[in-house]
Amino acid sequence: MKKFYMSLVNHRKTMVMIFTMVFVVCLLLGNLVKVNYDINDYLPESSPSTVSLELMQEEFDGGIPNARIMISDVTIPEALEYKEKLEAVDGVTAVTWLDDVVSIFVPLSTLDTDTLETYYKDNNALFTVTIEEDRRIEAVSSIRELIGEDNAMTGSAVSTAISTTETVLEINKISIFTVLFVLVVLVMTTNSWMEPLIVLIGLGLAIVINNGTNLIFGEISFVTNAAGSILQLAVSLDYSVFLLHRFEECRQENPDVKAAMTEALCKSTSSILSSGLTTVIGFLALVLMQFRLGPDLGLALAKGVAISLITVFVFMPSFILLTYKWLDKTRHKELLPKFDLFGKIVKKVTIPMVCIFVILIIPAYLASNANDYYYGSSNIFGSETQLGSDTAVIESVFGKSDTYVLMVPVGDTATETELSQELNSLPQVTSIISYVDLAGAEIPLEYLDENTLSQLISKNYSRMVLSVDVPYEGEDAFSLVEQVRDIAQKYYSDTYYLAGEGVSTYDLMETVTNDMVKVNLMAIAAVFIVLLLSLRSISLPIVLVLSIETAIWINLSIPYFMDTPIFYIAYLIISSIQLGATVDYAILMTDRYKENREMMNKKAAVIQTISDVTVSILTSGSVLTVVGLLLGYITTNQLLGQLGIFIGRGAILSLIIVLFVLPGLLYLFDPLIIRKRKIKQIQMGAD
Known part of the structure; x- marks a missing residue:
């Protein structure tokens, strides 16, 4: 990999030119992609x-x-x-x-x-x-x-006619608000005024390329058209930020920017790829649905994240090397405080939070499967x-x-x-x-x-x-x-x-209900296998998947307790989206805990890990939350609106569990996690 990355940084201008040309072509192709607003068109051909x-x-x-x-x-x-x-x-x-x-x-x-x-x-x-x-x-x-x-x-x-005309305007409005919010978040969480623009340029390029390449599908569904781009932005945001931060760390040790970038790429490849692959696999699980709206959304989202990964590893290093002097000239003081105190507070409440978490697992699971549903499009527009x-x-x-x-x-x-x-x-x-x-x-x-x-x-x-x-x-x-x-x-x-x-709605009901168990099990199994291979542990994948799945169950149980019917399509899709989009937070928390655990006892490692990762997790999580809530409250299409509420609320629940519950689970399961690792520093004091 090092030779490949060295070749990239040595041909940075060529890489930027190639991506720019692809961007222009895909910008034109994006206008040729047709959007289908009729749910019944996605029934299996054999129904x-x-x-x-x-x-x-x-x-x-x-x-x-x-x-x-x-x-x-x-x-x-x-x-x-x-x-x-x-x-x-x-x-x-x-x-x-x-x-x-x-x-x-x-x-x-x-x-x-x-x-x-x-x-x-x-x-x-x-x-x-x-x-x-x-x-x-x-x-x-x-x-x-x-x-x-x-x-x-x-x-x-x-x-369908109203959806076609109004949804386009609503999505444009949501996209503008999303970009502005992302800009504000990046300004607050980075150390250079130029860094947010660099990140947004990379994200925008990946999104446009994904939209243009959707032409290979002929047409896409209105769900994919509405949620695809903003979800790609939300789940891919931290890849570029993570690479930039690694680059800054490596520059402190190596003044040669090309060598520093090569080292940053080598160090960040494993973390970014494991995070990206779990997201891609979570989305690809939707391809298993007989109801063809699932494959339509799953393929577009998985392709979008894959393109974002390629952009991060190929375009962004070249672009950063061409603009790093601007990064240096626009440095500013950190606008967010350190989260050391937050880490200590979480450590005090994390075990009680684990107890609450364990109590909620079964009721949340049962309630999430007991909702009343809308299956077709007859209730898409409210009174x-x-x-x-x-x-x-x-x-x-x-x-x-x-x-x-x-x-x-x-x-x-x-x-x-x-x-x-x-x-x-x-x-x-x-x-x-x-x-x-x-x-x-x-x-x-x-x-x-x-x-x-x-x-x-x-x-x-x-x-x-x-x-x-x-x-x-x-x-x-x-x-x-x-x-x-x-x-x-x-x-x-x-x-x-x-x-x-x-x-058609009757056939749709039979189709999507048959899809539910299959899609969820395959998504969980696929993510579990990726985590198993990347973390080389059996206990950790179980802890991480159970953490996010419980957040999903709590998210889907809320309509049951509120006595609110939900669109089964949104119910089916959100399970894969929330799992794929937020399991990254759990992976980041776990990786950093394992790093810190090599040099300190488990109590100190928990506090330090929370302090280290909170900004990164909040950056990505807040964007996904706002993207979902904007979709939920701006669109008049109630199916899209409900999907947006699920995404936003699901991101909040995943954040709560990752920041307040997962540290306690890592603390409790520490002997299983660290038992084969060599502790570099003698532990001081009782754990």
């Missing part, structure tokens, strides 16, 4: 709802209804005029209303009440609209302009947003509703009729639009226009559109999906296909 959707797109021009539009205070003729205008909106492929189900030329009092009130109630008209995926933003904007602010719209297409308000207004008049689409082989109208009758007998089914239902209605089939028929009959399949008065997810919705599938199975065995927002 029943995904297969159904793909087949439906092959057989029929129109997709599944994905928006509900309510127009208030309108007559039947006025509602029909609105329907024509909605159908004319670019991107809208179908609009369904009362006139598609029954004749509106008869007195309304003669119509079935449930069917009538599904579409028209108290002079409010509710339209079910299908919007093309590629034109959601433009179509939703045009519909809002058409209906005005006094009317309401909701649905997955609306949610304080326009979409949340619109959704509440529509549900207050027409109740919660969803649309399922069932496809069965074409040709057997008798069986279709029996199927339709049994489905209509379900109390949650308010209406069915299908070939057999319309043929048996009062309107003769020949009066049906060609467009309507093309939406119900294809070459191979007959399609039934079911309006159901259940929400997109929850026990009632999931129970109905199972009932509809059981009924369809009875008549058509395995030749039917069912799709819809609630159906």
Whole structure:
């Protein structure tokens, strides 16, 4: 390694030029990366709802209804005029209303009440609209302009369109606040006014390269787009700072800056690599998820940390050597006090903290697995947003509703009729639009226009559109999906296909719950193995992993005690993120304790270790905390917001356990940790 590092420092200008060119290219490529805001697109390709959707797109021009539009205070003729205008909106492929189900030329009092009130109630008209995926933003904007602010719209297409436009602005705001906070933290924790800028330049370069190289994935999820860059910044920050501090230490012993940098790289490689590898592996555990949002986020984050490591070992040494004179010229006094007193205080409370820690392990674990969950995207926007308000207004008049689409082989109208009758007998089914239902209605089939028929009959399949008065997810919705599938199975065995927002959410629920145990166990096992190899101890990996896992369990148990439902996707992702991002603190604490233990007794080693590492741990931990809380409180997307709160709160809990509990665990397990190491100094006094 020494020869490699010597070669790097001797070609520092070349390295800086190469990274600068890569930076410019990736800055341009980053604009070409598409962002997907639809959670259901990340279901496994083999899931029943995904297969159904793909087949439906092959057989029929129109997709599944994905928006509900309510127009208030309108007559039947006025509602029909609105329907024509909605159908004319670019991107809208179908609009369904009362006139598609029954004749509106008869007195309304003669119509079935449930069917009538599904579409028209108290002079409010509710339209079910299908919007093309590629034109959601433009179509939703045009519909809002058409209906005005006094009317309401909701649905997955609306949610996705709003997420696409608003999240970008929110993330830009969060990024600005994050950079400013990082700048302040670095100014407080470094000894040169120039050092924060050097660190931020290296971090910015690594982040831009990672964003540009995301083009290899074709597109990334909105979760990756929102959290990827700021998480990369938070977890990679201490790599550059650690290298800079090592360089300063080596310069005090060796005035030759190139030799000092080579020595600093050799001394810091093991610590930075072990820290980086545990983070990368923690993120890579997400790749094991069947739910493809996990691999999307895991690969991007792991790649980002790997690029940050390459940047630290290749670009930063060259850049530091080119700017070290500025570092020298802008020296200032230390702005933070020494943490010697803090170390003594922690030593006094660390054993009681260990006792509390042990008491909390089992309750925290049990509570973290007993939460109530949201699985889909129906609750992403709260009541304080326009979409949340619109959704509440529509549900207050027409109740919660969803649309399922069932496809069965074409040709057997008798069986279709029996199927339709049994489905209509379900109390949650308010209406069915299908070939057999319309043929048996009062309107003769020949009066049906060609467009309507093309939406119900294809070459191979007959399609039934079911309006159901259940929400997109929850026990009632999931129970109905199972009932509809059981009924369809009875008549058509395995030749039917069912799709819809609630159906996709049901499949999503089954997919992500199956992922949980596998992802967590693999993340823990992988991190444990890396720690085992790097620390060469069996007891230490157990102590470190248990410490961080307990912080994760406490973090996830808080919603249970607050009786707050959580997004299962955030619940699943945070376990790997918190483990990968904060186990570094425990590694740093342990490494420094082992170093200090070679020269002093264990009590003194604990105090000195806390004094040595507190600034470094607080630097990284505070950034991760603020990044998470900014994401949590600025974004209107509640899934991202909850993930941000988990990240911020998880960082705080990990900090508390590493700073107040881990020293006590190291003290108690000292005989297992130090038993094979030679103590260089005779221990003075009792331990």
